[in-house]
Amino acid sequence: MKRLFLIPLMIVLMVLPLLAACEAEEGPEIPAEILIGDTVSYTGPYAVFGGVASFGTEAAIEDINAQGGIYVEEYGTRIPVRWITRDCESDPLKVAPLTEDLILNEHVHFIGGHFEVPTMRQGTAMMAEKYEIPAVFGVGTYEAWIGMREAAAEPWTYSWAFGFSIGTPAQPGDFRADDPGYLMVPTWFGALDAFAAETNKKVAVFAFDDPDGRGWYLEFIAAVAGQGYDCYRAEDQFGIYPPGTTDFTSLIQEWKSYGCEILWGNSIAPDIGTVLKQCTVQGFEPKVVFATRGAMFYQEIVAWGGDLPNGVGMEVYWTPAIQNAEGIGGETPQSLADRWYAATGEPLAQGIGWNYAVAQTLFDAIERAGTLDADAVCQALAETDLITMWGRVVFEQDTQFQRVPCQFGQWQKTDNPWVWESPTVFSYNDFLPATADLIFPKPWD
Numbered sequence: 369m370k371r372l373f374l375i376p377l378m379i380v381l382m383v384l385p386l387l388a389a390c391e392a393e394e395g396p397e398i399p400a401e402i403l404i405g406d407t408v409s410y411t412g413p414y415a416v417f418g419g420v421a422s423f424g425t426e427a428a429i430e431d432i433n434a435q436g437g438i439y440v441e442e443y444g445t446r447i448p449v450r451w452i453t454r455d456c457e458s459d460p461l462k463v464a465p466l467t468e469d470l471i472l473n474e475h476v477h478f479i480g481g482h483f484e485v486p487t488m489r490q491g492t493a494m495m496a497e498k499y500e501i502p503a504v505f506g507v508g509t510y511e512a513w514i515g516m517r518e519a520a521a522e523p524w525t526y527s528w529a530f531g532f533s534i535g536t537p538a539q540p541g542d543f544r545a546d547d548p549g550y551l552m553v554p555t556w557f558g559a560l561d562a563f564a565a566e567t568n569k570k571v572a573v574f575a576f577d578d579p580d581g582r583g584w585y586l587e588f589i590a591a592v593a594g595q596g597y598d599c600y601r602a603e604d605q606f607g608i609y610p611p612g613t614t615d616f617t618s619l620i621q622e623w624k625s626y627g628c629e630i631l632w633g634n635s636i637a638p639d640i641g642t643v644l645k646q647c648t649v650q651g652f653e654p655k656v657v658f659a660t661r662g663a664m665f666y667q668e669i670v671a672w673g674g675d676l677p678n679g680v681g682m683e684v685y686w687t688p689a690i691q692n693a694e695g696i697g698g699e700t701p702q703s704l705a706d707r708w709y710a711a712t713g714e715p716l717a718q719g720i721g722w723n724y725a726v727a728q729t730l731f732d733a734i735e736r737a738g739t740l741d742a743d744a745v746c747q748a749l750a751e752t753d754l755i756t757m758w759g760r761v762v763f764e765q766d767t768q769f770q771r772v773p774c775q776f777g778q779w780q781k782t783d784n785p786w787v788w789e790s791p792t793v794f795s796y797n798d799f800l801p802a803t804a805d806l807i808f809p810k811p812w813d
Contacts, residue, residue, distance in 0.1 A: 398443045401450045402740065404478045404730070405470030406505070409488060412458025413636045416665040417484055421719025423711070424757075425451060425482045427704060428727035431696035438731050441738030449731070451481055456488065463491030471499050477740050478730060479503035482723040483530070485661065486512040486580045493520070493527040502745045504730040506530040506722050508661075512583035514767060526742070528749050528763055530726055530770045532685060534587040539764060544771050549796035552683060552774045553591040556658065559681070559776040559794035560630075563808045567630055567655055569597045572623035574607040574616070574643060576635040576661075582608065584634040584660065600626050607633075616643050617650065624652040637662030641672035644680075648812065655809035657681065666715045666788055669779055677779040677788055679810035684777035684792050684800075686721030686758060691799040695757045696728060704757065715786045722772070725758035729770075759799065773797045778806055 409418030429449050432438060436446035452474050454466040470476050479496050483506025496503035503526055507513045510533040517524050535553040538544040548554035571592055575581035589602040600606060600623060607619055620643075623631070631647070631654040633640060640662045647653065658681040663669055669677040688705035695704060704724060705716055733748040734740065750768075754761045763770050776794040781787055791804035 396443065398445060399447055399477075399740070402438055402440075402447050402478070402734065403450055403452060403474060403476040404481050404727075405452045405454075405467070405474055405476030406479060406481050407456035407463045407466045407470075407488075407492065408453045408482065409458040409484060410453075410455040413638065413662075414458040414485055414488060416637075416667050416717070417719060418456075418458075418482065420665065420667055420717050421723050422453075422482050423708060423717070424704070424720035424723030424725075425727045427699075427707060427720070428696060428724045428731070428757075431699050432731050435697055438734050440734065440740065442740070451727075452476060458488070460487045460491060463488055464494055465491075467492055467495040468499075471495060471501060476501070478734070478745070480505035480528075480730060481727045482506060483508070483719055483726065486516060486531075486583075487578050489513070489527075489529070490516055493517070493524040496526040497522060497524055500526060500742050502526050502528070502730075502733075502742055502749065504528045504530075504726055504733075504749065506726050508532070509534055509580055509583055510536055510769060510771065511587050512579045513769065515583060516579055517767070524768075526746060528729075528746075528768045528770070530722065530729075530758075530761075530772060532683070532772050532774050534584060535591050536587075538771055539766075542764065543760070543762065547796070549773050549775075549800075550771050552660075553588065555774045555776050555794065555796060556681075557591075557595055558796060559806060560656065562806070563656070566808070568627060569630070570626060570628045571597050571599045571630040571632055572607065572619075572626075572628035572654065573599055573602070574609065574619060574631075574633040574635065576639065577608050577610050580661065581634045588632065597630070600628055613639070614642060616646050620647055620650045620652050623654075624650060629654050630656045630658075632658045634660045635662050637665075637668035637671065641669075641676065644672060644676045648676075653810075653812040657810050663779070664790075665717055665719070666786065666790070667717065670786075670788060675781075675811065675813070678781060679807045680779045681793075682777050682779065682790060684718060684775040684790065685772050686718045687792060687800065687803075688716070688721075689792075689800065689803060690721070690759060692755065693757055693759045693799075694755055695724060696731070699724075699757070701757060715784070715789055721757050725756040725761065728756045729754060729761050773800055775800055775802075776806075778804075780804065780807060
């Protein structure tokens, strides 16, 4: 009986090491896909940032998947990427719950992949921190984003943001330190300097009352005061208006009475169009108009109608002419633009370059980490020094912010079927040069 009992025991003892060896050889289970989730403004006032510019994110995913996906050393193979999105309808209050849904129900490995305005990213950062998932995304202004980040209940250590600075310089030792080509206000003044003497330097300022608008307003009025410009009633924050405003007549009448010859604003595109239309009705025709946020895309300014866009200045961050930039698998800025034209038949949306670079940076960090482990990928992001579709990407260590170059563009009429294009008319950056002359004064006829 003892012998009969020992035989099966010996068999078990012999088989167990074999099974363990087989399991060791098989290694960890390989995910079928790397899942990246994000909320996107496919509809609503920020749809051009999300729905239109997401072409760049999708192009980056197509390019990495054409190579079989991201190589992950832990699994010894390439794994394809899938981007799972939810339409947040340009509503900041929907971002957090929709992001949480992506985490809990879609089981995404990472968050992000494209650009939204700062207010649309607070919920993203909160969920990334809550569930300790790396998030890489675009946010717009440094000042607005850092203000929100510093006010957060807990540090946003899992969020890595792309954007530009209004006037806050890079830290000493950063390759962008002391470079005006990475600051919006010096770039703006660089463009204006050639014509400043032909204005009375009286400035009318308006801004949408949200963190982005207020951040721009406060930074701008401080900067212009130092340059000898007179911002009308800046001490009262005159011109900051609440959401839902449709009548700007009272603002315009005061600007006109004061003799303002420069109009500057940060708002959503429909409001900028309304302001310009009401300026014409009131006979207020400033020589210079600069409109940020809502004047960056053809898809938005064309809705203003008539010739209102003509001569309106705006910020430019990416064009196919950018040098020292490259995508995945030989993709170039020009070939990405060509893909856009072939797919849409529309004038270029500069956001496709930003979004491509955001996705590209996340892919690179995952590959360098060699794993899908969140902390390892965050460490790889901290060590990023990469040439992307947007040029060189390096995150600041204490802010986890990646600064991008700034140029001054201006909407001008062309002979193309779509009429309007926004060439760069001033740039401090040799790698993103000006391609047209600045129109002055703005035509109002």
